[in-house]
Structure formats: structure tokens, C-alpha cells
Amino acid sequence: MSLKHLLLRQTRKNFSKINGNLLDRQSPNINATHIFITKPSFSLLDSHRGYYSSLAARNFELSKLNSLFSRCIHFTVTKLSNAAIEPKPESAEVEDDDGSMNEFLSRFVWIMREKISEEFPDYDKQTVNAMLLMIVEKVVSEMEKGRFEQTLKASTDNPDWDLSEDLWKTVTEVSNMVLDDMKKATKKEKMKGFLLSREVQEMCRFAGEVGIRGDMLREFRFKWAREKMEESEFYESLEQLRKEARTQEENKDSASGAEAASEVKSEAVSLPKRRGKLKYKIYGLDLSDPKWSELADKLHVAEKLILPQEPKPISGMCKLVTEKILLLNENDDPSPLLAEWKELLQPTRIDWITLLDRLNEKNRFLYFKVAELLLSEESFQTNIRDYSKLIEVYAKENRLEDAERILVKMNEKGIAPDILTTIYLIHMYSKAGNLDSAKKAFDSLRSHGFQPDEKVYNSMIMAYVNAGQPKLGESLMRDMEARDIKPSQDIYMALLRSFSQCGYVSGAGRIAATMQFAGISPNLESCTLLVEAYGQAGDPDKARNNFDYMIKLGHAPDDRCTASMIAAYEKKNLLDKALDLLLQLEKDGFEPGLATYAVLVDWLGKLQLVEEAEQVLAKIGAQGHYLPIKVRISLCDMYSRAGIEKKALQALKILEAKKQELGHDDFERIINGLVAGGFLQDAKRMEGVMEAQGFIASQPLQMALRTSQALRGKRLP
Structure with a gap:
């Protein structure tokens, strides 16, 4: 038995002698399990309050419990030294344990007294000390079983407690707290030793010589001492590993020797016959179980599917x-x-x-x-992915007919398009401008329970935009926002552009407001589109407000935006305001371009201001621009109505050469101008060109032609 155990045992005996065996003589059927350091157990403790008071009444000063422990330990050490106990090799370790034990008991008693006093503030000091005596005696008895750190852990797993579970839990918490404090104190003392080491002192001296002093030197000193301590602990751990490795090698050598001896001994002995299946284990798994053979078969099948x-x-x-x-x-x-x-x-x-x-x-x-x-080849083992892959490739290359042919083959084989194939179809039809087929594929996608992602939404919105139905595209955009899918700036701009071209002012305003709420600042393009929208709607005042707001934001108007503003004034024939705007912009350094001049030529031509229109044409020629088709239509209409035959026919000849670029409204304006100018033969010829291009003249135009023929070529007023 170690000296520590002897010391603790003798301390117990001496402690009992000093107390006069109070606990043995005065235990009126009470056990320490009645003690709880919790509020609900107050009534239990209060029922035994007289017992604790009787302990205090026998003049036992428990308030001096710390000094009492010290006297007991000192008495035991003196007695053992008088008995001439010989020192053992572990005497240094025993002394360290004794010091640690004394410090632990001192700290433990101090904290436990405070906890008992907090939980039972109505009890007097003597009663609290009596309760503390019972707790400490149990702790000391548990400490006799071994090192107190191991005892604490072992005691929590021991069902044979004398203390209650709650009380022992409190004891364990306090003990762990005391042990942590002791470890910190030990580390602090160890740190002090390294702070005073020769290497650290020399480094501090050198730092002082180079000018490092004050708080910085103090920080460096602690840093160097910590590094030295970590280095020392590292080498100690290496030494410990070396000792453990040496011990393992010795054990291995001894085990191998014993095994060799047993083999020599059993050379002439035959192995016994195995009965039943051989059971073998790896890492605790019984591999002889038949489930592992089933697993191996499944792995073999999966390997064929996974490995190429x-x-x-x-x-x-x-x-x-x-x-x-x-x-x-x-x-x-x-x-x-x-x-x-x-x-x-x-x-x-x-x-x-x-x-x-x-x-x-x-x-x-x-x-x-x-x-x-190969889609119809049996050995190819065609699956739905082969069809969808071909459809995807054809869709990316805009080969709509080829993709639809593959889709027909799928249906003939009884293979319904899956979600992935449907997504490819939506992208393809949206890109090709086939709104009906795109809507059908989109509805089919939703019927499968699939929630469209951002790309699918974008394709469908662009399909609506390209078809001139921005309101339906806006409803899909709201659906995206409801599902926390943020539309891109391109989608916002596409919807705003579509509303602007259609003249839907309210829709354009909603999209512009939504963009600002989404954190997208107005730029030159969005402001220009709003100006165009109000211009298309015939509201030049609001168009001018947006134009001025754009300038206020710091965006200089370009030729396109200025042309849109001039076109808005043209809707109401406000030529003076348009000219004032141009003069103001020219003062600010703006120079009109082809778009602005084209609007002015068209406007001046409608007003039959031929000379002014030709002056604007001269400016276009000076800039080196080629006249666009819209300007030539305006010139043909202007010269026809003004009766300038030569220039009217020159313009008409150029337009006939570019008949593929003319639309229905363009033909209507040209023919109306020719009829108004009295060029009936040319008007009839252009009507034939119009029908050859697949356009049908409107009823008012047909009426104007018949009326002109009835008047035999006379000009209409």
C-alpha cells in the first residue's frame, strides 16, 4: 500500500479520535442520502435540523474545519515518521500528492461552505458546519480509494452511493472546479519558472539594448517564456512516447518468445477438425454472416452500371x-x-x-x-436520354424541324418527353418565337409538378416579349418574385422595352418602379424607353419629365433619346417646343444625329415644309450618313403631296427597289401620298407591288383609289 493510502487511512482514524466519534454515536437513523444541495430538498434537511444543531452543541468548532484537517494530517505524518517508516522510491511523488491533496481539501471546503450557505440562508453557522462535516467525511472516504481525480469519475458511475445523486453531482462539479483551478495555478507557477530562465533573461536583455521597453518588452517576455514552455512540453511528450514504444517492444518480444515456444511444443499435435462454419471478424463485423455475400452480389451488379x-x-x-x-x-x-x-x-x-x-x-x-x-437500332439500347440529347443539340442550332421530327419519333415509340426534354423544348420554341408551342411545353412542365427555374422563366418571358404580349410576361415575372427568384436586369429591360414599343405607359411605369425596388438604378436605356413609351402614348409632358429626370441623374441624352423626345412632340404637333429643346441641347454641346434628323424630316414633310426638310437633309449628307428607308418614305410622301414629280418618282424608284424592306404601313403611306399628289398610275402600280408582297390594301385606301379613278386623275383636295 502506498504512503498516500496509509496517510489517508491514518488521518481518518485520528480525525475520529479528535471528534470523539460524533457521527457514530449520534446518528438517529439518518443517512447522508438525505442531503441535497437543491431548493426542493429543503424540507428534508429542515427535518434533521435538530440533529445538526446537536452536533454543534457538543462544542465542536466546525468553522475551523480547514485547520482541523491540517492538524490531522500533521499528526498522522508525525506518527508515521516516529514509527520509522522507510522511504520508498516514489517518496517524491507521494509528497507531491500530499501537497495537492491538502490544497484540494482547502479549496473544496471553502467553496462547499459557500454553496451550502447560499442554499440554506436561514440555518446558523454551526448547523451549516455540521452539514459540511458529513459531506467532507464522505469525500475523504471516497478519496481513500485512490487518486482523487480518478475517484471523482469512478464515483459518478458507482450505484452504491451514500450521498444523493444531486448532492454528489454538486460535489463533482465543485471538485472539477477546484482541480481546474489547481491545474491553472500549476501552469502559472511553471510559467514563472520559464520567465526567470536564463535564455529568456538574455533575450530580454538584448531587447532592452535595442530599444524595446515597456509593454512591448513585457509582451515579448511572456511570448518567449510560453515558447520555451511549449518546447519543453514537446520534448517531454517525445520522451514519454519513447518510453511507451520501448515498453511495447519488450512486451512484443516476450509475447513472440512465448508464441515460438508454444509452436515448438505443438509441432507434433494435429489441428482439431472444425465443426460448423468458420466465424471470422474484421473490426468487429462478423463477416461469416450470409448478408455479406448478398452485399457482394449487389456491389458486383452496381459495378457494372457505374464503371464504364x-x-x-x-x-x-x-x-x-x-x-x-x-x-x-x-x-x-x-x-x-x-x-x-x-x-x-x-x-x-x-x-x-x-x-x-x-x-x-x-x-x-x-x-x-x-x-x-441508331434510335431504331436494337443493339444500341436506345433510352429517353438519346432522344433528349438530339433534341437539345438541334434546339441549340435552331433546327426546329429536326427537333420536332425527333419528338415525333419519341411519341411513336410511346416515350413521353420527360422534364429535361420539355425544358429543351421550351428554350427552343421561345428562341424560335413559337409562343403557342412554348406555352404548351411550359404547361406540360408544370403538370409534372416541376417548379420552373430561372432559365425556364426567362425563356418564357422572352417568348411573350417577342410575341408582343408583355403583360403575360410581367405576370410570370411576378410569379418568379413570389418564389424568391430574382429576375435579371436583362428581363426587366426586355419587358420595359416591350411595354414601350406597345405604348403601354402603365406597364412601363410598373417595370421601372420594380427595377428601383430591386436595387437597379435608372440608366440611359431605361430612361429612353420611358420617354419612348410616353411618346407612343401621345403624352409629351410626361415624356419631357422623364427626359429632364434623366439629365438630373447625370445621364447625357444621346441621339436616340432626343429623337424619341422630338417624336413625342410630333404626336401633338408642338414644333416650337421641339425646336426650343434642340436649341437648349445644342447650347449644352449636343449635336443631333441621324435619328433626330430623320424625325425632323418626317415631321417637316408632313407639314409640307419642303425647303426646311431639304435643309435637314443637307445636314444628314454633311455627316456622311446613308438615308434610311423611313426617311425615303417620308421624302416620297412629301414630294408626292407637294406635286414635285421628278423628286417624287426618284424616291419612288428607290423604294420599289427595296420593296422587301417595306411593311404594310409603309405601302399605305406611299400609295396615299401618290393618290393625294395625283399620281394614279404609280399608285395602282404600287398597289400591285403591295399585293405581290403579301399585303392587302385597307378599305380606306381602296376607296381613295376608286374615288380618284372616278375623278379621272384629278388630285384630291
Whole structure:
């Protein structure tokens, strides 16, 4: 038995002698399990209050419990030294344990007294000390079982407690707190030793010589001492590992020697016959269980699906046929060579895919043709992904008819388009401007329960925008926002542009406000679109407000924006305001461009201000611009109405040469101008050109032509 155990045991005996065996004589059927350091147990403690008071009444000064422990330990040490106990090799360790134990008991008693006093403020000091005596005696008895750190952990797992569970939990918490404080104090003392070490002192002396003093020197000193301490602990851990390794090697050598001896001994002995299945384990798993064989079969099947297969080697005649296939032209029929190749190689799916990859690298058009042929090939093992892949490729290349042909083949095979294929169709139809097919695919996607993502929403919104239905596109945008999908700035601008072109002022205003709420600041493009929207709606005042607001934001108006503002004034024929705006902008350094001049030429032509319009034309020519088709239409209308035959016919000749660029409204304006100017033959000829281009003259225009013929070529007033 170690000196520590002897010391504790003797301390217990001496402690009992000093107390006069109070607890043994005065325990009126009370056990320490009645003690709880919790409020709900107050009544239990209060019921035994007289017992604790009786302990205090026997003149036992428990307030001096710390000094009492010290006297007991001192008495025990003196007695053991008089008995001439010989020192043992671990005497230094025992002394350290004694010091640690004394410090632990001192700290423990101090904190426990405070906790008991807090929980029972109505009890007097003597009663509290009596309660503390019972707790400490139990702790000391538990400490006799071994080192107190191990005792604490072991006691929490011991069901044979004399103290209650709550009380022992409090004791454990206080003990751990005391141990942590003791460890911190030990580390602090160790740190002090390194602060006073020779190396740290020399480093501080050198730092002082180079001018480092005050708080900085103090920080460096602690840093150097901490590094030295960590270095020391590192080497101590290495030494400990070396000792453990040496011990393991010695144990291994002794075990191998014993094993060799047992083998020699059993050389002449035969192994016994095994009965039943052999059970073997790896890392605690019983691998003899039949479930592992089932798992191996499943892994084998999964391996075939996951790991890529290797294509068959191509050689001999099959190699020659392969080269012939690769050398085919786009218009050649690959079916005979494919049949020959199939007969020679007996290919699987991986072989066909390898051939398609080589075709895709060498001849993309031939790749599409072969890929479509393989959709009906049994050995190719066609699945829905092969169809969707072809549809995706055709959709990206805007080959709408080819993609629809693959879709028809899918339906003929009884394969319904899945979500991925439907998404490809939405992108394709939206890009091609086929709104009805895009809506059908979008509704099919939603019917499958799939929530569209940002790309699908963007495609459908652009389909509505391109079809001139921005309101439906806006409703989809609101649906995106409701699902916390933030539309991109391009989508906002596309909707704003569509509302502006259609003249939907309220819709354009809503989109502009939504953009600002989304954190997108107004730019030159968005402000220009708002000006165009109000100009299309015939509200030049609000158009001017947005124009001025754009300048206030710091955006200088460009030629397009200025032209939109002039066009807004043209709707109400406010020529004076338009000219004032141009003069003001020219003072600020603005120079009108082709767009602004084109609007002015059209406006002046309608007012029959031929000379002013020609002056503007001269400015366009001075800038080196080529007259756009809209300006030439305006000139033809102006010269026809003014009766300037030569210039009217020159303009008309140019327009006839560009008839493919003319729209229905353009033809209507040209013919009306010719009729108004009395050029009836030219008007009838242009009506025939109009019908040849697929346009039908409106009823007012037909009425004007018939009226002009009835008047025999006279000009209409």
C-alpha cells in the first residue's frame, strides 16, 4: 500500500479520535442520502435540523474545519515518521500528492461552505458546519480509494452511493472546479519558472539594448517564456512516447518468445477438425454472416452500371469498314456500311457510342444522320436520354424541324418527353418565337409538378416579349418574385422595352418602379424607353419629365433619346417646343444625329415644309450618313403631296427597289401620298407591288383609289 493510502487511512482514524466519534454515536437513523444541495430538498434537511444543531452543541468548532484537517494530517505524518517508516522510491511523488491533496481539501471546503450557505440562508453557522462535516467525511472516504481525480469519475458511475445523486453531482462539479483551478495555478507557477530562465533573461536583455521597453518588452517576455514552455512540453511528450514504444517492444518480444515456444511444443499435435462454419471478424463485423455475400452480389451488379465498359478492339475488315464510314459525305446513305459494320463487330452500346464520338469529331452532319438511324437500332439500347440529347443539340442550332421530327419519333415509340426534354423544348420554341408551342411545353412542365427555374422563366418571358404580349410576361415575372427568384436586369429591360414599343405607359411605369425596388438604378436605356413609351402614348409632358429626370441623374441624352423626345412632340404637333429643346441641347454641346434628323424630316414633310426638310437633309449628307428607308418614305410622301414629280418618282424608284424592306404601313403611306399628289398610275402600280408582297390594301385606301379613278386623275383636295 502506498504512503498516500496509509496517510489517508491514518488521518481518518485520528480525525475520529479528535471528534470523539460524533457521527457514530449520534446518528438517529439518518443517512447522508438525505442531503441535497437543491431548493426542493429543503424540507428534508429542515427535518434533521435538530440533529445538526446537536452536533454543534457538543462544542465542536466546525468553522475551523480547514485547520482541523491540517492538524490531522500533521499528526498522522508525525506518527508515521516516529514509527520509522522507510522511504520508498516514489517518496517524491507521494509528497507531491500530499501537497495537492491538502490544497484540494482547502479549496473544496471553502467553496462547499459557500454553496451550502447560499442554499440554506436561514440555518446558523454551526448547523451549516455540521452539514459540511458529513459531506467532507464522505469525500475523504471516497478519496481513500485512490487518486482523487480518478475517484471523482469512478464515483459518478458507482450505484452504491451514500450521498444523493444531486448532492454528489454538486460535489463533482465543485471538485472539477477546484482541480481546474489547481491545474491553472500549476501552469502559472511553471510559467514563472520559464520567465526567470536564463535564455529568456538574455533575450530580454538584448531587447532592452535595442530599444524595446515597456509593454512591448513585457509582451515579448511572456511570448518567449510560453515558447520555451511549449518546447519543453514537446520534448517531454517525445520522451514519454519513447518510453511507451520501448515498453511495447519488450512486451512484443516476450509475447513472440512465448508464441515460438508454444509452436515448438505443438509441432507434433494435429489441428482439431472444425465443426460448423468458420466465424471470422474484421473490426468487429462478423463477416461469416450470409448478408455479406448478398452485399457482394449487389456491389458486383452496381459495378457494372457505374464503371464504364471498354469498347471492343477494331481490326481487320471491321477497321476498313470503319474508315469508310468516317469518309462518307453528308448526302451519302450510311445504312449499308453500318449494317456491314454491325455484322462484323457484333457491337454493344459502348461500341456504337464510340463510333458516334468519332463521327462527331470528323463530320458533324453525318453524326446527326447516324444518331437518328441508331434510335431504331436494337443493339444500341436506345433510352429517353438519346432522344433528349438530339433534341437539345438541334434546339441549340435552331433546327426546329429536326427537333420536332425527333419528338415525333419519341411519341411513336410511346416515350413521353420527360422534364429535361420539355425544358429543351421550351428554350427552343421561345428562341424560335413559337409562343403557342412554348406555352404548351411550359404547361406540360408544370403538370409534372416541376417548379420552373430561372432559365425556364426567362425563356418564357422572352417568348411573350417577342410575341408582343408583355403583360403575360410581367405576370410570370411576378410569379418568379413570389418564389424568391430574382429576375435579371436583362428581363426587366426586355419587358420595359416591350411595354414601350406597345405604348403601354402603365406597364412601363410598373417595370421601372420594380427595377428601383430591386436595387437597379435608372440608366440611359431605361430612361429612353420611358420617354419612348410616353411618346407612343401621345403624352409629351410626361415624356419631357422623364427626359429632364434623366439629365438630373447625370445621364447625357444621346441621339436616340432626343429623337424619341422630338417624336413625342410630333404626336401633338408642338414644333416650337421641339425646336426650343434642340436649341437648349445644342447650347449644352449636343449635336443631333441621324435619328433626330430623320424625325425632323418626317415631321417637316408632313407639314409640307419642303425647303426646311431639304435643309435637314443637307445636314444628314454633311455627316456622311446613308438615308434610311423611313426617311425615303417620308421624302416620297412629301414630294408626292407637294406635286414635285421628278423628286417624287426618284424616291419612288428607290423604294420599289427595296420593296422587301417595306411593311404594310409603309405601302399605305406611299400609295396615299401618290393618290393625294395625283399620281394614279404609280399608285395602282404600287398597289400591285403591295399585293405581290403579301399585303392587302385597307378599305380606306381602296376607296381613295376608286374615288380618284372616278375623278379621272384629278388630285384630291
